[in-house]
Amino acid sequence: MADAKFDITDDHPIVAKGIKTAFGDNVVHENLDLEINKGEIVGVVGGSGTGKSVLLNTLLGLRKPDAGTVYIYGTPRGQLSEKERQALNNRVGVLFQGGALFSSLTVRENVMVPMREHSNLPVKLMRELADMKLHLVGLPPHAATLAPSDLSGGMRKRAGLARALALDPGLLFLDEPTAGLDPIGAAAFDQLILDLREALGLTVMMITHDLDSLYTICDRVAVLLDKRIAINDSLDKVTTDPNPWIQEYFGGPRSRAAAVAGNRGGLKESKK
């Protein structure tokens, strides 16, 4: 098979070592290490302008790091041939911040794009699978034939997630998935990601500012601070870190409220 080179059972689907990113003189990341365990949901937090989205782009291969290596399923990204990169992309799903749906296609066609490009499924089955994925992410059936511009922000995110899941990736990147959603929608989205993780065995890396998401669904929290990942551990350990920024981030009233809500039960109990 085409993806023989990656070991998709690798315990760390993503490992970044010594990443350096700079825009001219402005160094965003230096000596950044990150390791993501298989089957975990990792939340990446950091202040505005600390380069969370840049890190995401680097991991996705949209941006070449100025130094360091990104290993995907044990293989350095730079060493992949065109064909291998293609096969790898089938294993990776991304939900961009605004959904990034193709505006000239209907929602269903959007979900069908990766299938059309990378599989030889019959068109009828593709259509049915697309509708199923839309159902899976909680969109009503009639959304399938709408144009992305007819959807609300939350629906667009769900549609974007359906497209990211089109080829059953093992690895899912989410860029602020709950930003701009109302609390009910955000909680439902969190639950959805938990369910999908369980059903599909996903490994998820999400950039988020949503404290509720951090407390309810993330197994680990990676803090982007001083140009590197300062700590990447379970939430309990992260919140007790003495670093003043981390203390301010997790010690604030919003965080305490989210912690109370998270401990009170809700989603975490449905986890194994």
Next chain:
Amino acid sequence: MSSSADIADKAFITKIENDRLVVEVLGRWTYETAGPIDKAMQNQIDSGGHEHVTFDLTRSEAIDTSGAYILARALKGRDGTISVFDTIGATEGQKKLLTAAADARNGEPPHNQRQWYDVITRLGEATVRGINEIYDTLAFIGRVVVVLFKSIVQPGRVRWRSVVSLIERVGLDAVPIIIVLSFFIGCVIAFMGAQLLATFGVQIFMVDLVGLAVLREFAVLIMAIMMAARSNSAFTASIGSMVMRQEVDAMTVIGLDTDGTLVAPRAMACLISAPILTGIAMVSGLIGGAVVANLVEDISFNTFFLRISTNIEIQHFWVGMIKAPVFAFIIAVIGCRQGLAVTGSVESLGQRTTSSVVQAIFAVIVLDAIFAMFFMEMNF
């Protein structure tokens, strides 16, 4: 790699155990193998009257959403009797996946149905849209005229800085292309005139022909078409993307008048640039004609321009010049209006830019025809 028929044959086994239908799932059920399996599944699964099915996943290697979907779809069976399923050897995740896939079968999305009279409906819609478009454009012209009058009364309120920078883009940057195009048009007219008039032996009249055609029509038309192509589309695109990013909404809320800040400077820049560009086009067109007259018919530059100044009356120059600001105004207004009419999608930005250029050139040519009739009646 195994052939697709192979995959399908070895994908599953159905059997009856304890009066239950058991489907044993083998091998990989992923999107890579889903095509052939899908076919085999549709041909073979027959519930045989059973209401309960067991999916045995003990020997399956991999199953993803595509596989789960195909399995769950078989629940309906050929006769649609199966309604309950359970699993053997499935992980928690796989069970969830199957349940979700079975759920998904319940909601069928609507299919767009085409009717035979759709053509007529669309024709009607297009007509209404066209009429509305004309109405809106006329209303918008009115608004812009009011804004422009206001700026004459209160010149202090005009954003001169953006007017000047727009004049640079609309006017100055267009000078080279206008010179080149107009020069060639002058050449072409001179060539045609030379050939035609030589048959009567009155080649010298080609000078009059070039003079009349360039001054009255071509200089201003070249200017207008270039302005529609360069500036009008740019207006639509820039204002349209501002609408898309809610900049225009922000302006309105802050209390900036969008007509005054976005439309008026553009209209003014066009109004000021157009006569200058037309003048440049006239000179360049005449030079083009003179060069051809010199090369083809040996009419010296002196003779050419002397004849122009004695035979071509100044009114022809004015006919061209009067049209320039009118065309420019209409081009600017159409460009801005189309830009403001952009809605959220990228698609509509493209559509509006296209229709903006098309409408502008259309309007210019129609207006030119009206002007021609008007001047003819006036003996001008």
